Amino acid sequence: MFFEGSEKKATITIDNTRLSLLNDFDDDFWHLLVEQCQAKVLSKISNQDCTAYLLSESSLFVWHDRFVILTCGTTSLVNAIEFFVSKVESNIILGLIFQRKNEFFAHAQPSCFNDDAKILQQYFDGQACRFGSLNSHHNYLYHLNKPLTSTHINPSYELLSYQISREASAILCQPNLTTDLVREFLRLDQFLPNFSYDDFVFEPYGYSLNAIAGQDYLTIHITPQEHSSYVSIETNLNLMPLLPLLLDILAPSSFDLIAFNAPEFSALTAHYIPAPYLSHQVVASTLSCNEHVDFASFIKPTQQPIAPNALKI
């Protein structure tokens, strides 16, 4: 069974001198927003700085001045953005980043990135670009032309791991998998002490985790099936020093890093990415909204032939 693990993502920043996303919008609002893209809220955790909703298709994090929503599968995330836009005064929105990663099964999606960007352009003055080559891993990005002030510029990191090791797939696809087993496998205690967790094991396969501590967040989404495996980890913690551990656990055959406003991205990748991984795409830009984006794609060279994948017709 194949599942599109690859996410769409939206980050919306608002003027929180006029409105607080945490205080002025209730659970019902966020449930309704999530339903717009054919996903639903499974559970939530919260503290005074952040509420994290675990979704049937990924995650939603809400802070006072911004929210981040990630959805996978065949969801239409752009509908959730349209819903939000219809509920607030337009000048309250200071920033919007909308991203779509390259998909495994693009033909099964209800829209392509350009369709989505066209919808967003009806509401905003924005620009679209692609980080990474069309024939390889890439990330489509739509952003506003309006510069964000430095108080609203936040660092965040995404690690997108493709084709994790056969052993990792087998552990994560085992029958009767529990959240405890996955937490142990991911060695969460080693890199997320003091975080509140909310996690879920999906049927027949899949695992999602939200973790928060104050304003900090980390989310993990796992599509573990051996020949279409995909694990995404996103956080505002500095992910770089954690890469050796995470790559040791997952052992993907390739992975991408996407960082927003991350200091010393190239120096840190050079320092922390272990052999034998090699970068074959590096893309960087400071966008007109003042956010700086780094994208790098890594592969593991091999000369050992493997068998093709038999497919059901």
Added chain:
Amino acid sequence: MFFEGSEKKATITIDNTRLSLLNDFDDDFWHLLVEQCQAKVLSKISNQDCTAYLLSESSLFVWHDRFVILTCGTTSLVNAIEFFVSKVESNIILGLIFQRKNEFFAHAQPSCFNDDAKILQQYFDGQACRFGSLNSHHNYLYHLNKPLTSTHINPSYELLSYQISREASAILCQPNLTTDLVREFLRLDQFLPNFSYDDFVFEPYGYSLNAIAGQDYLTIHITPQEHSSYVSIETNLNLMPLLPLLLDILAPSSFDLIAFNAPEFSALTAHYIPAPYLSHQVVASTLSCNEHVDFASFIKPTQQPIAPNALKI
């Protein structure tokens, strides 16, 4: 302007003790077959062993015992196979290989590989498999379970080059491009002396070449636009010793090799692929139809950041 350069391909082998594809089927038949997949014949060259049709979307080569058809864009190649099947007795078909390469714009295709395989499986007893990982370059392949005898096992080689150098794109996208200019750029005289050529420059971009000499063939299809460039070269000549020259001319950022029934594939790739290219996927198998397939995907490592691609909305 984007164009899907990536090809679908079918190879059909028949029992030529009962029928000759060259003698018993006329031009009208092949024109009609080509029209089934929404392409058309532009021109042809022929000798006593082979007829090569240049198509509006790629190429068709016909020998006495087999034909190979490649089509790109949004063509439905499977319809041409259905047409052929409807015109011959079923036991005359000894072999069928149907391939689809990973596409740049899968969402714009009228079908996915699995849809096509389902149609073929109505007529044949076949199997489907994928050479290469879903998240990277890959080649879908459908083949019959019937073993081909050695007289019908032919070697062939495909070089699929992605993102050729900016200089190569600029030369191949220049206004008033002529077939002579492309032939010179490709240094055809160096590796195709004694071949008959038939080639065409498309508007606004694109170039196709068929070349034949006796039973030998070579075909080149170029989609030169800088950010979605793709050049495919297919031949039954031993392509391996030509790789250093071709990679020097095109300088792609990545490329794939697919070889059918090629002796010493790994030794020859190790010998002929120049630095800094590295293989990151190698897949090999002898199929139940007796054909041996090798697939290898190569990239050029880089640590130099480039800018993202601006996209029109």
